[in-house]
Amino acid sequence: MFEQAAEGHLGDGGEDFTERFEAAWATAVAEQERNALASETEAAWGDAQRWPSYADKHVRARKRARELARKVHSWANADISVERLLRAEGEILIGRPDLVVRAPAPYRIEDYKTAVTHDETGEPKASHRRQILLYAYLESIVTGRGRPELGVIVPLKGPDIRFSIDWDEVEDEVHLAHSLVDEFNAGIGQPLTLGRPSSSACTPCPHATTCPAFWDRVASFEGSALQAVEGEVLSSQIAQTGTITVGLQITDGTIQPGKALLHRFLLSRFPALRAVSVGRRIRAVGLRVLDDEARTIVPSGWTRVTVLS
């Protein structure tokens, strides 16, 4: 939406703005919804209207887009680029900043954020600042137009976060990014050394059922919000409602080994479970323990299932 506003497709922020915005929003949301419904992990979220804070984001995005459309329209002799891919020969880092404004001054990088922009201490997130510093570096080497002097993080809610770009800091971040790329390349083939499992990273990760790093450390998530099990199928029963209940001998995961029940998993959402039969091994991640005593486990919005053998 911000790209369309910056490129003038939503007009100048005047009377016809709302109509233009809503049409573009409906098209963008329909595409996101199609992608989500086609994904095993995201389909459970259902229609876009039911996504967390959908209505709030809709209103805030419209307000921000109108501001941007007005601002860009008001600039005479503006020199901007919108979502341009910054890629230089011989440089492994690439980036696509939301908006680069070379004129009117100051020369700046603006990045629009729909998610939380501050960390738990109330400070602007270091990752957002780092991202803009790397964009500044790429902008300077790709365009040869000089050095951006200002970074602007634009949240959906609240004031912009503005900071001067310190080029010593840019060099440090570029150096760090290059060394992380080298470390990554050296570690390919040894996934246990590369993976950094955490509840927040692994819960939505589509690779969690097969990731060696996650399963190497799965026991450390016991008692956390991230529940995962591996086990051998003891029984399976399909109900007329299109759900399957699987008796499992748990051998690994966040739940103590022993018998448990994977209860009422929708086959339309977990088609892999159609193939389960006694003796097969499965893994499931992103579970919810419904009843500790009865060891009854149900799916959550993040559940993924893989049949191993």
Ligand code: SF4
């Ligand atoms: S499951 Fe593996 S690949 Fe996915 S976030 Fe966790 S550690 Fe990284």
